[in-house]
Amino acid sequence: MIDVARIDQWASDGDSPLHRASVAAKLLFVGLVVCGAVIARDPVPLALGFGLLLAVAMTIGLPWRAIGFLSLYAALFALLYAVSLRRGAWVYALVLLKSVTPAFAVGMLIVTTPYPRIFSVLSGFLPEIVASGLFMTYRSFFILLDMMDSFGTSIRLRGGFSPGNIIRNGTNIAKGIGALLVRAVDRSSRLYAVMSVRGYNGSMAEHGAGAFTAQDWLPLGAGAAVLAVVLAW
């Protein structure tokens, strides 16, 4: 289960040089790493780039184990794809690093930047429905997680879970999901109505999230270094 609440806490409470850098610089950092991964034809420079990102994360005190674990999700499909190529260990390593390195960079972005700050930059060029939907998805995610905390307990206490009876369990779980959806829609509708009354029109109120600062040397330098290693190899 993705612990988005934990990620949010790291992003809000941390005080590393990456936390102090601007959102625009960190988005550029991710872009540079993605470019490096896309153009790499050899796993060695990508492994060096991944090592560099890991070293930066460890040095400035980011939760590098959690970021590494998150980035492994991207490796699942990559592994399946690599097997379909059947080209040997060298290509397997290349495919895995191409998927894991950008995911690790995104991990560094999200544990150092609260989501509303990322959304405020993204909402500048996303259509209004998508920007509003993104924010409501983020809020609803927490509403659903909050409700699911008690769902497992209540389904057991009310006798809705019988070990071995797959059909009965499946039916009860589906009804539970349906009930959660109905309650989440109601809560989310109330939230949107309150936001609309207070003047929400699809854009985030935070200003200056896209401006560069003096602290941007770290993300821009790290991203440029990864791309430079790939280009120079």
Added chain:
Amino acid sequence: MHIPDGILPVWLWLTGFVLMAWALAFALYRLRGMDRKKKIPLLGVLAASMLVAMNLEVLPLAYHLNLSVAAGILLGPALGFVAALLVNLMLALIGHGGITVMGLNTLLLGAEAALGHTLFFLLPKRLSVFWRAALATAGALFLVSLFLIAIVGTSHVDVDVFAGHEHGGETTEHKEGGTSLAAFAFMVLGLGALGWIIESAITGAVIRFLSQVRPDLLAHRLHAVAGCSTAGKDAP
């Protein structure tokens, strides 16, 4: 199935972005003047429920639910496509990768939602809501899996460019058995089939439950009707 960055040829994921932009523009055109007060919260909840479902593992099969067809049935094809984009944006933002392939991933997930919705309303009304939703889910997931296999098959066209790597001025290629699209197709369809059954059963039961307690959610009217409630209308 979420495609990560860097493994598909550039021309393929750029094509994905172009097609996604075209489909999104069409969806937004269909959604103009939409009743935002009702639809934006529903969009947010269903996109969030897809994210939550994708992170719940059904033991012992290690299958991750999707609920994209349920979202498509409840939101309609246009809003379902927007939900697919939101899910892929959020997945990229929680470290699952897929920034460059967001176009292709959105097309895949959006196709599940749109196909699921279409099949649900095309299936004969004499079938129960459960069976219509379950069959629509199975059909949509099967068709989208074929779409995924086609994408991977197309990407194999460029495999020599991808797999050949320069090393000390020479190009070394690793060909230990050639590409195997059949192996990939076997894994996706073989492993997917069990998942489709679980997904279909759960989607069918969720939609049946919602049709009983909140039939207005299945009406998916995009525009507010002045002076009357939509509750119960158009419900199957």
